[in-house]
Amino acid sequence: MNEPMNLADLRMFLAVTHHASLQDAAQQLHVTPSALSKAIRRLEDTLRTPLFDRSGKALRLNLAGQRLSERALALLHLAEQTRAEFEGADFRVRCRVAAPALLQWRFAGSIVQALTRRYQDSSVVFRPAWEDDALQALLRGEVDFALVTDEVLKTGTPDAAIEAVPLGSMTMQLAVGAGHPLLQNQTGKLVQATTHEVLQHDFACPTRSMFCGLQRGKHSDGWRDAELPRRIRYWVDELQVLLGLVQRGQALAYLPEFALQEAGLTQVQVSDCPFQCRESIYLVWRPSLAAGWQAVVVEGLRGLE
Numbered sequence: 001m002n003e004p005m006n007l008a009d010l011r012m013f014l015a016v017t018h019h020a021s022l023q024d025a026a027q028q029l030h031v032t033p034s035a036l037s038k039a040i041r042r043l044e045d046t047l048r049t050p051l052f053d054r055s056g057k058a059l060r061l062n063l064a065g066q067r068l069s070e071r072a073l074a075l076l077h078l079a080e081q082t083r084a085e086f087e088g089a090d091f092r093v094r095c096r097v098a099a100p101a102l103l104q105w106r107f108a109g110s111i112v113q114a115l116t117r118r119y120q121d122s123s124v125v126f127r128p129a130w131e132d133d134a135l136q137a138l139l140r141g142e143v144d145f146a147l148v149t150d151e152v153l154k155t156g157t158p159d160a161a162i163e164a165v166p167l168g169s170m171t172m173q174l175a176v177g178a179g180h181p182l183l184q185n186q187t188g189k190l191v192q193a194t195t196h197e198v199l200q201h202d203f204a205c206p207t208r209s210m211f212c213g214l215q216r217g218k219h220s221d222g223w224r225d226a227e228l229p230r231r232i233r234y235w236v237d238e239l240q241v242l243l244g245l246v247q248r249g250q251a252l253a254y255l256p257e258f259a260l261q262e263a264g265l266t267q268v269q270v271s272d273c274p275f276q277c278r279e280s281i282y283l284v285w286r287p288s289l290a291a292g293w294q295a296v297v298v299e300g301l302r303g304l305e
Helices: 007-017 022-029 033-047 063-090 101-116 131-139 239-247 257-263 292-304
Strands: 052-055 058-061 094-099 123-128 145-149 163-176 190-193 202-205 231-235 253-256 266-270 278-285
Touching: 007 022, 007 033, 007 063, 022 033, 033 063, 058 063, 094 101, 094 131, 094 292, 101 123, 101 145, 101 163, 101 239, 101 257, 101 278, 101 292, 131 145, 131 278, 163 257, 163 292, 202 239, 202 253, 239 253, 239 257, 253 257, 257 266, 278 292
Parallel strands: 094 123, 094 145, 190 266, 202 231
Antiparallel strands: 052 058, 145 278, 163 253, 163 266, 163 278
């Protein structure tokens, strides 16, 4: 008689499906490749069918493995939901969120609060990922939530089973730090300037989008360089380095308004600027496969907009 499937083997199986090799999956799970190999063999013996096409050390899901992948995800979610129902307030959640660093900075506190208000001893793992990668990680079952902008959703939802919950928007503002010439003879959290005055100074800008990486390329911070070409002296992808340049008055930068507030920067209101950049932000999840605690988090975040 074959041994019944167990949840630990299913978790190992899903990890292997997301990696090119047992070695990579073993590093993620902190187990040995041998342990993973034995788990896969147990599943194949139980189901009486191979789950992978093997070529040397490489593994590729076959049709049976693809069917089991979706079923395993549903079974693991059901098991977690059952535990939550019977353990009640004592249930400890390990919430996994994939998102660009900028969106983590903005919404991490809200997610933690929405979770721990009900499940006090739970934890949240924030995984840095560009929007498309975050969405794909959600669809593969590697994370429970993804944070994305509306740009990644405009081309059509890749899976009808996902729901995008609006969290609000981020408006980009021109930021200046103490000691910058634009602050001479002006005080407060808002200073006035014309486009001519602003464009006389150096800017710092990422070489890639802060949301989707290389897909939008240079000049992807929302400023329209085709209409108002800047003098970009510093190309900086590390957010903290970029903020440091602005804080020291060495450059201007186009940043979300919350970043100005938290970094102690001053907003430059450009009186004759003909445009404004606003990004709409969404929490994405899969309700049909979600555990009960995920619905609690979503309800706690719905009022943010």
